[in-house]
Amino acid sequence: MIKYRILALVHESLIPPEKFDKNKLDRIETDWITENDVIQHLKKRGHTVKVLGLYSDLEPIKQEINDFKPHIVFNILEEFQEQRHHLHNLLGYLELLGVKYTGCNPQAMTITVDKSMTKKVLKYHKINTPQFLVFKKGESIKIPKNLKYPLIVKCLTEEGSLGLSKASIVHNREKLKDRAVYLHKKINDHAIAEEFIEGRELFVGVLGNKHPKVLPIWELIYDNVESPELEIYSARAKMNSKYRKKKGIRDQKAKLDKEMEKEVNKVVLKAYKMLGISGYARFDLRVNQDGVVHIIEVNPNPDLAFDDEFARSAISQGISYTQLLERIIKLGLSYKPIS
Numbered sequence: 001m002i003k004y005r006i007l008a009l010v011h012e013s014l015i016p017p018e019k020f021d022k023n024k025l026d027r028i029e030t031d032w033i034t035e036n037d038v039i040q041h042l043k044k045r046g047h048t049v050k051v052l053g054l055y056s057d058l059e060p061i062k063q064e065i066n067d068f069k070p071h072i073v074f075n076i077l078e079e080f081q082e083q084r085h086h087l088h089n090l091l092g093y094l095e096l097l098g099v100k101y102t103g104c105n106p107q108a109m110t111i112t113v114d115k116s117m118t119k120k121v122l123k124y125h126k127i128n129t130p131q132f133l134v135f136k137k138g139e140s141i142k143i144p145k146n147l148k149y150p151l152i153v154k155c156l157t158e159e160g161s162l163g164l165s166k167a168s169i170v171h172n173r174e175k176l177k178d179r180a181v182y183l184h185k186k187i188n189d190h191a192i193a194e195e196f197i198e199g200r201e202l203f204v205g206v207l208g209n210k211h212p213k214v215l216p217i218w219e220l221i222y223d224n225v226e227s228p229e230l231e232i233y234s235a236r237a238k239m240n241s242k243y244r245k246k247k248g249i250r251d252q253k254a255k256l257d258k259e260m261e262k263e264v265n266k267v268v269l270k271a272y273k274m275l276g277i278s279g280y281a282r283f284d285l286r287v288n289q290d291g292v293v294h295i296i297e298v299n300p301n302p303d304l305a306f307d308d309e310f311a312r313s314a315i316s317q318g319i320s321y322t323q324l325l326e327r328i329i330k331l332g333l334s335y336k337p338i339s
Contacts, residue, residue: 004329005048007070009061009077010035012053027307028241034305035076041306041322042074049074056081058093065099072332073101075301084157085113095337102332103279104300111275112298115156115192118275125274127267128294132194137184143173148195152232153179156190159299161235163187168232169196197286197294198229202254203309204268204283205302207327209335212272214265215313216253223248229289251309253316260291267293279331282310304328 016036027033035051042049050068052060054077064070073094080086091106104112111117115132122129131148134156135141149171155163163183170176170193180191205215222228224247236243243249256264268283275298282302286294302310306321314324 001046003046003048004071005068006042006050006072006074006329007064007068008035008039008042008049008051008074010051010053011077011079012055014076015051015053016040026241027305028244029239034303034308037306037321038074038076038304038325041325045322045326054080058090061093062097065097071100072329073099074329074332075101075103076304078159078301084159085110087113100333100335102301102328104281105276105278105335105337107338108276108278109300112277112281112300113157115154115297118298119194121275122271122295125270127271127274128292130195130197130294130296132192135180135184135191135193137188137190141177141180143176147173147176150196151176151193152196153183153191153193155183155187156192158187158189159297161233161238163189164232164234165236166232166234168234197288197296199286199288200229200254201231201233201296202264202285202287203251203313204264204285205280205310205313206268206272206277206283207280207314207331208272209278209331212269212277214268215310216316217256217261217264218251218309218313219254221248221250221252223250233284251312253313260287264293267295271295271298278335280310280328 014032014035016032016039039049039051050064052064054060077087078084080090088106088109091101091109094101111121116134119129119132150169153168153170153176168179170179176193183189183191201220203218206212207215220233222231225231237249264285271283272281277300282299283295284297286296304311311321311324315321
């Protein structure tokens, strides 16, 4: 196996400590767990890994590239200068430096970081996604009279369910306006309101550049609630251990009939290609009671923690965690930017 010099880019606040007690570690509530999983497994694989913490300065990247001369940059950043929409600039900078990197390319990142732009592309290609409207911060909020409720109100560009809670589901104009204002002021992001799809929530990972492959379909499960089709994967549902235990929140390989599985795979592959994604991505879907598949979210460079949905799905297919990381590296090395 080829051993590489790998420069791992992480947020400066998420550099894993050199020593910690694994027995006392809450993996759900530990911010740097993904960074640690990736870095440690790459090292165990025999690669030389150098970790670079970033916040807003590009100069350290250029310096490390000149000094360390990495074969590839493993990008674990979720934002730059505290903004997700600056990530494509960082990726473009790496391309200008002629450096290989893992994950999504800057063109697709520009589109998918904006939920409304993503939905416009999907709709253009006749791929089901909820109807929506955007409320930009700094602009007056005008609400059409013919909206169908309930709606779910989210951040336009932030991810990780930031700002998402039970209050995000709104049933009238007043609550819709209140929630949009809340996201403007509290999260400092534009708001997007979309049709709330009642149904099963699925996660589908995809790996590849020109010839992407779909990983096994994964499903979010609520064991301790009466109406799981009404639940949403809020920040508490993702990151709060007590809340997860209370509601019986877990995930597993989806139990779908062959026709539904075929339909989900077809939808996801088409969306991956039409959005121009490279490397890897995870699609969040909702399937309503009529069996109609809707793409809810598109996540380029999704969480790569050992026990997150993307990795668990790959492992269920016989791809070990280290093999998954190796595939992501090979995809980064083989990707050729549009010239």
